[in-house]
Amino acid sequence: MLFNLCKSSEGVFNSVYRMQLFAAASVTIITFCNGIAIGWFAPMLAKLQSPTESPVDFVATVEQGSWIGSLLCIGGLTGNLLFGVLMDAISRKACIYLLAVPHILSWILIYVAPSIEYLYAARFASGMTGGGNWVVVPIFIGEIADPIIRGRLTSLFTLALNAGMLVGYIFSSYVPYHIIPMAVILLPVLYLVIAIYFPETPSYLLRCEREEEAEKSLKFYLNNKTLTKLELEQFNIKYAELKSAMKQQRAQADAVTLRDFFTKRSLRAFCIASSVVFINIATGSFALLNYMSTIFVAVKTEIHPDTNTVLIGVVQILGAYIAMIVVDRFGRKVLLLVSTASTGICLAAFGTYAFLVDETNVDLTAYSSWLPLVLMALIILSANVGLIPVAAVIIVEILPTKVIRHRIVSKCIWIFYLCRFAQRVYRFVSH
Numbered sequence: 001m002l003f004n005l006c007k008s009s010e011g012v013f014n015s016v017y018r019m020q021l022f023a024a025a026s027v028t029i030i031t032f033c034n035g036i037a038i039g040w041f042a043p044m045l046a047k048l049q050s051p052t053e054s055p056v057d058f059v060a061t062v063e064q065g066s067w068i069g070s071l072l073c074i075g076g077l078t079g080n081l082l083f084g085v086l087m088d089a090i091s092r093k094a095c096i097y098l099l100a101v102p103h104i105l106s107w108i109l110i111y112v113a114p115s116i117e118y119l120y121a122a123r124f125a126s127g128m129t130g131g132g133n134w135v136v137v138p139i140f141i142g143e144i145a146d147p148i149i150r151g152r153l154t155s156l157f158t159l160a161l162n163a164g165m166l167v168g169y170i171f172s173s174y175v176p177y178h179i180i181p182m183a184v185i186l187l188p189v190l191y192l193v194i195a196i197y198f199p200e201t202p203s204y205l206l207r208c209e210r211e212e213e214a215e216k217s218l219k220f221y222l223n224n225k226t227l228t229k230l231e232l233e234q235f236n237i238k239y240a241e242l243k244s245a246m247k248q249q250r251a252q253a254d255a256v257t258l259r260d261f262f263t264k265r266s267l268r269a270f271c272i273a274s275s276v277v278f279i280n281i282a283t284g285s286f287a288l289l290n291y292m293s294t295i296f297v298a299v300k301t302e303i304h305p306d307t308n309t310v311l312i313g314v315v316q317i318l319g320a321y322i323a324m325i326v327v328d329r330f331g332r333k334v335l336l337l338v339s340t341a342s343t344g345i346c347l348a349a350f351g352t353y354a355f356l357v358d359e360t361n362v363d364l365t366a367y368s369s370w371l372p373l374v375l376m377a378l379i380i381l382s383a384n385v386g387l388i389p390v391a392a393v394i395i396v397e398i399l400p401t402k403v404i405r406h407r408i409v410s411k412c413i414w415i416f417y418l419c420r421f422a423q424r425v426y427r428f429v430s431h
Contacts, residue, residue: 019220027141027191029194038289067120069290078128081131106122169310298358300357
């Protein structure tokens with residue numbers, strides 16, 4: 001049944017949507033790269049802090065390890081604000097190219113790192129790509145995708161991020177330190193080459209009054225190479241609708257003032273988007289993923305912590321794949337509610353287990369080989385089936401279509417990175 005959803009007339013593999021799928025998959029290569037950078041940190045942190053296992057010429061202290069993690073979030077804040085401004089200033093396509101630059105720089109710095117400061121700079125640069133990635137990629141996909149498949153294509157973002165994190169876990173656990181940058185740096189280069197092939201979004205081109213280019217772009221994304229009379233009529237209707245919407249939006253854009261951010265619709269949308277982001281952060285899923293190996297050591301699991309981390313990475317991909325298939329079938333609200341409730345229940349169960357292990361004398365040896373892994377897997381699966389991927393879809397869809405959309409998206413993701421940074425600081429202070 002799941003595969004039939006993809007092959008039906010409304011499926012992402014329908015010939016009409018082929019170029020939309022191609023473009024969405026292409027831009028999420030940088031999301032995959034960002035996932036590798038995130039996943040790299042969890043197993044590598046323990047090695048960097050070990051006097052015997054450190055792969056570099058220095059050993060990171062607890063404070064330095066915390067800053068290596070925190071600077072990813074600070075870079076995310078910076079990249080989020082920067083790309084939020086650049087999207088209208090230099091176009092979506094230019095921002096797609098620029099996303100690769102700090103990411104490539106980060107792996108170069110990791111490779112040559114003679115001191116901890118190089119890792120600080122590398123994580124900050126990687127965070128800039130991550131912060132921009134959360135703004136540029138969902139909006140780009142939202143502007144090229146047909147509403148029928150928009151949810152599924154936007155969910156590719158989470159699928160790519162989770163797949164990248166799994167690769168990051170595996171590489172960091174089993175591949176030598178200096179081999180990782182040499183292998184991974186090829187991906188953003190491939191991303192830049194492929195990005196040359198697809199055009200700017202029709203919406204942005206119409207907003208800039210480049211109508212001839214916009215028409216060609218729309219034909220590209222609708223895969224209209226040779227049009228029959230009926231197809232030409234359908235295309236003209238779609239183009240006229242898009243042109244009318246952009247004309248109205250362009251007329252409103254000149255009148256955008258601070259008051260536009262405080263209209264009832266804008267405030268309601270911002271509150272909903274911020275709430276979704278806050279709930280996403282409140283699950284602690286990102287903190288769990290970043291310190292996965294450390295957490296499994298703390299709860300005294302019998303399986304090697306790095307092995308557990310890799311298995312959780314597989315569960316992430318499963319959850320993201322399920323979300324991509326069902327997000328347009330069951331609706332955003334249902335997935336969000338079910339995912340939030342189940343994640344909360346599983347977090348409570350895992351927290352109870354961790355408390356009993358750390359604070360009491362209860363003997364849980366009989367369960368230590370499987371229960372922590374199962375509970376963590378359920379947390380990550382529940383979050384990735386709805387809460388994490390649906391957040392990106394909802395934020396793009398509910399915000400006003402005026403030029404303030406990307407600005408509010410930027411603010412919501414800025415809150416996301418700020419909360420993540422607060423989690424890192426709290427971990428260091430509590431330590």
